[in-house]
Amino acid sequence: MVGVGLSSCSLVLALIEAGYSGEIVMLEQADVVNTNKTWCYWSDKHMPRYLSPLVSKRWRHWRVAETKQSVSNNEHGYHCIKAADFFNYCFERFANHGKVTMLFNKAVDDIVVGTSTVTVRSDDFSITATHGFDSRPPPPTNVDRGSLLQCFTGAWVESTKPIFCPQTAHLMADIKTVGDAIEFIYILPLSRREALIEVTQFSPKAKSLQHLQQMTLEVLDTFGLSSEDVTGWEGGILPMTTHIDPTIVKQKGSNTSNQCRNIGIRGNCIRAATGYAFSQIQQDSQRIARQITGQKIATYEEKKISLNAGLYTWLDSIFLMALTQRPELAPEVFKRMARGTTGEQFARFMTERASVLDLLKVIGSMPKRAFVRAAWETMRWNRR
DSSP states (O other): OOOOOOOHHHHHHHHHHHTOSSOOOEEESSOOOOOEEEEEEETTTSSGGGGGEEEEEEEEEEEEEEEEEOOSGGGGGGEEEEEEHHHHHHHHHHHHHHHHEESSOOOOOOOOOSOOOOOEOOOOOOOESOEEEEEOOOOOOOOOTOOOOEEEEEEEEOSSOOOOTTTEEEEEEEEEEEEEEEEEEEESSSSSSEEEEEEEESSSSSSOOHHHHHHHHHHHHHTTTGGGGEEEEEEEEEEEOOOOOOOOOTTOOOSSSOOEEEEEGGGGSTTTTOOOOOOHHHHHHHHHHHHHHTTOOOOOOHHHHHHHHHHHHHHHHHHHHHHOOOOOOOHHHHHHHTTOHHHHHHHHHTTTTTOOHHHHHHHHTTTTHHHHHHHHHHHHHHHH
């Protein structure tokens, strides 16, 4: 495993759960794992059961562009897991397993794929394995036409007064267009006094995280908070594109030289139109683990997801093209989507489990002329 992060640790957990008995080596360039992250997703139903105790908060209610949506129970709601809790659990499981070795301060210079092995090399080491997985995130560069970057900086805050409503997550508050970027505020209230407050921009160009941090402090001021109330910072730049092309691991026992695969965001386990990745990474990890251990490769539900992948890629490419062509439409687009769907329909669409009726609801809520033009432009662009 190249990299120690969400995707590599999720895969190791899945391998342990699947009964894998071989040695696992994880190589990380940094000296420690980055715990300044928060991951969110909808619905516990299709998640590994061992993740449930790690959830910091579940919301049955959320707001998108000022429209409130709800689901019938917490299981189908919006979930939050802190990276520190996730990695603490992973490292304890790895230690108990006894066959997982994590090496930090180990930068990989080269990956050589043979007919049945993968070798990772640097100046001071060379390791050969039957399978290799590269989870290093792609560098944040400006993107192609019809793609965006999700740039965000968030502050974890603790207020001396009960100022938050912990029952409702604000996923897209105060959404607006700033030049060629789409900007909104993201608020996850864990209690009446604790919350994560982020400033997010969807932009064709990478934004300065330092500038976004200053903007976040200005948002905190509107809550009567200051830098003294900040307990931690997180931020990053995520690709919003359908143009990532992962390498695929072949089935166990196949005669192939393709023994190495990109995983995580590098392996396209991210929803292009939203930047959500946690659910897809878990599903991908489960599939790979079953594959390597010779178990059933795909359940009926996963086959259904696989068949739908092309549809969602197409829908996301049109959605992103529309936003890049007409960013000023973004506030109205997200308002229409939230108003035109129930909480359950919205959650199923965001997790790529929408029914035909759900899809019709979402598509029917979009501005027709702008999205027909975007669809035409997407087809032209893909033919190049």
